[in-house]
Amino acid sequence: MIDLTIIEAFQEAFRLIITADPEVFSIVTRSIYISGLATVLACVWGIPISVLVGLYSFPGKRLLRSLFNALLGIPTVALGLTLYLLWSRSGPFGFFHLLYSPLGIAIGQSILITPILVSFASSTLGSIDTKIKDLAKTLGASDFQISLTIIRESFWEILLSITASFNRAFAELGVAIMIGGNIRYVTRMLTTSIALETARGDIPFSIALGIILMVIVLSITLIINYFRKD
Amino acid sequence: MLNREFGMNTKIIASLFVVIVITALGLYSVTISANLQNQHLIVSTTTSLYETGLLDVLKTEFESQYFNINVSFISQGTGLAIQTAMRGDADMIVVHDTARELAFLEDGYGVNRKVIAYNFFIVVGPVGDPAGIRSMSPVEALTQLKHAGETGLIQWVSRGDDSGTHAKEKRLWAAAGFDVEDLREMSWYLEAGSGMTATLKLTHEKINAYTLCDMGSYLNNYAHGNIDLEVVVEEGKDTLNVYSAIANNPEKTELVTANFEASMKFLEFLISDTCQSILADFGTDDFGRPLFNPYISLLENNRDSDTVQWIQDLAYFDGTECPEVYRYNAANIYE
Numbered sequence: 001m002i003d004l005t006i007i008e009a010f011q012e013a014f015r016l017i018i019t020a021d022p023e024v025f026s027i028v029t030r031s032i033y034i035s036g037l038a039t040v041l042a043c044v045w046g047i048p049i050s051v052l053v054g055l056y057s058f059p060g061k062r063l064l065r066s067l068f069n070a071l072l073g074i075p076t077v078a079l080g081l082t083l084y085l086l087w088s089r090s091g092p093f094g095f096f097h098l099l100y101s102p103l104g105i106a107i108g109q110s111i112l113i114t115p116i117l118v119s120f121a122s123s124t125l126g127s128i129d130t131k132i133k134d135l136a137k138t139l140g141a142s143d144f145q146i147s148l149t150i151i152r153e154s155f156w157e158i159l160l161s162i163t164a165s166f167n168r169a170f171a172e173l174g175v176a177i178m179i180g181g182n183i184r185y186v187t188r189m190l191t192t193s194i195a196l197e198t199a200r201g202d203i204p205f206s207i208a209l210g211i212i213l214m215v216i217v218l219s220i221t222l223i224i225n226y227f228r229k230d
Numbered sequence: 231m232l233n234r235e236f237g238m239n240t241k242i243i244a245s246l247f248v249v250i251v252i253t254a255l256g257l258y259s260v261t262i263s264a265n266l267q268n269q270h271l272i273v274s275t276t277t278s279l280y281e282t283g284l285l286d287v288l289k290t291e292f293e294s295q296y297f298n299i300n301v302s303f304i305s306q307g308t309g310l311a312i313q314t315a316m317r318g319d320a321d322m323i324v325v326h327d328t329a330r331e332l333a334f335l336e337d338g339y340g341v342n343r344k345v346i347a348y349n350f351f352i353v354v355g356p357v358g359d360p361a362g363i364r365s366m367s368p369v370e371a372l373t374q375l376k377h378a379g380e381t382g383l384i385q386w387v388s389r390g391d392d393s394g395t396h397a398k399e400k401r402l403w404a405a406a407g408f409d410v411e412d413l414r415e416m417s418w419y420l421e422a423g424s425g426m427t428a429t430l431k432l433t434h435e436k437i438n439a440y441t442l443c444d445m446g447s448y449l450n451n452y453a454h455g456n457i458d459l460e461v462v463v464e465e466g467k468d469t470l471n472v473y474s475a476i477a478n479n480p481e482k483t484e485l486v487t488a489n490f491e492a493s494m495k496f497l498e499f500l501i502s503d504t505c506q507s508i509l510a511d512f513g514t515d516d517f518g519r520p521l522f523n524p525y526i527s528l529l530e531n532n533r534d535s536d537t538v539q540w541i542q543d544l545a546y547f548d549g550t551e552c553p554e555v556y557r558y559n560a561a562n563i564y565e
Binding site: 088089091200 | 245249277281282283286289302303304305317318319426427428430447451456484485
């Protein structure tokens with residue numbers, strides 16, 4: 001019985017991909033662009049913070065680092081619920097009209113993944129630090145030039161932490177369902193569809209969507225790792 | 231060295247370019263989706279209604295009539311669905327819990343309630359019916375189930391999520407003379423704390439377990455092969471399940487609703503002949519029988535039937551579906 005369902009699920013996933021089912025296709029592209037936007041937003045503030053934490057020393061740095069490490073484990077539903085109350089029409093920031101909007105999900109997910117980005121990227125930067133810093137210094141580089149060199153040297157590692165952040169946003173459910181409300185054609189994403197189809201009892205379809213999600217996440221990571229070698 | 235630097239810079243520029251394109255696309259699609267439709271109506275509704283797929287059919291039909299209104303459904307348990315509307319995050323509700331609907335009206339959040347459809351709750355259980363409750367009335371059946379549970383013969387699975395179905399279950403236990411707070415302490419009384427499909431699957435996995443379920447969810451899961459439970463207690467007055475629509479009160483200041491007109495259009499659509507006949511047919515293709523029964527057409531064609539009497543006993547307040555004081559510029563939808 002279970003084996004049958006899983007075989008059925010793989011057939012269904014294959015069929016959905018081959019026929020480019022329009023609704024599934026729109027859900028997949030919506031998921032990619034919302035989580036992509038979230039990743040871009042997270043980079044806007046996450047990369048400068050990572051450079052600060054990874055390369056410079058300042059009072060409270062250890063505390064800041066611990067804070068980001070702790071936030072790695074933030075429950076997505078709790079974050080979603082908090083943002084929901086803040087952005088509700090009767091909440092303090094209701095006038096932004098972010099609730100039930102794609103932009104709202106993107107902002108929520110960007111908050112969710114910032115700790116991942118900062119933790120990974122700053123420790124990468126920190127690990128390259130000493131060797132290159134000394135070399136660059138002997139060559140007469142300024143502080144800013146040194147930072148730039150280190151960022152360039154760890155380009156692929158930072159890209160990998162960005163990818164990890166994207167994958168996290170892409171695969172999370174709590175923010176997407178609390179902020180987005182799973183509205184068809186507007187805020188329905190891969191994970192919220194999986195939740196809905198499971199609730200509707202269409203198990204093979206849910207697993208098929210799950211397979212599509214995994215394929216996308218895996219492909220992105222593989223592509224990045226492939227190019228990284230050169 | 232120079233070459234390598236150049237290559238790296240190209241890569242950085244290329245990544246920046248990708249980033250900019252994604253942002254531009256994102257902002258573009260956000261603006262597009264915001265501008266395409268003039269009005270964005272949000273309907274807060276219950277999972278049992280949404281998960282059947284009925285509302286997506288109604289949306290398509292409604293939007294073909296009113297192309298400048300875009301309807302969105304947020305589906306939650308009835309308790310949460312009403313709270314969402316009370317916070318002003320939805321413009322109207324379509325739910326199935328008479329008591330909480332009345333409170334919603336009385337507290338000034340809602341106006342213009344209309345009963346739109348009904349079906350029946352059923353008690354489902356394992357093939358062979360070990361508790362021997364087949365064709366009993368719901369209240370007798372629950373009493374019998376409690377005895378069987380205490381001897382360790384069966385288990386009862388409760389939704390336990392404050393949904394409309396859960397509220398119905400609590401009222402049925404109360405009608406049988408038991409306090410749910412006491413039952414919760416017992417080992418044969420399980421609380422799933424989740425939606426109907428999840429609860430049905432839990433009931434199916436447990437040995438000799440029974441649960442209360444709406445007909446739509448049961449037929450849907452049975453057709454998907456998720457469960458092999460049988461219907462043991464069928465429809466009757468006690469298991470009536472009535473769905474109503476209520477618009478948010480435009481004069482309630484906390485609600486900040488700007489979509490009252492659109493919600494009234496949708497309400498009028500729900501009681502129109504088109505919608506009522508969609509309701510009467512929905513599900514026949516997949517399950518061989520409809521999942522919901524239209525109420526307005528029942529009123530028109532068969533006013534004296536028992537069902538009308540039951541609905542009016544259960545879901546009317548002082549002989550009306552919406553007392554005068556809770557009506558707002560809506561003479562056209564009440565006879």
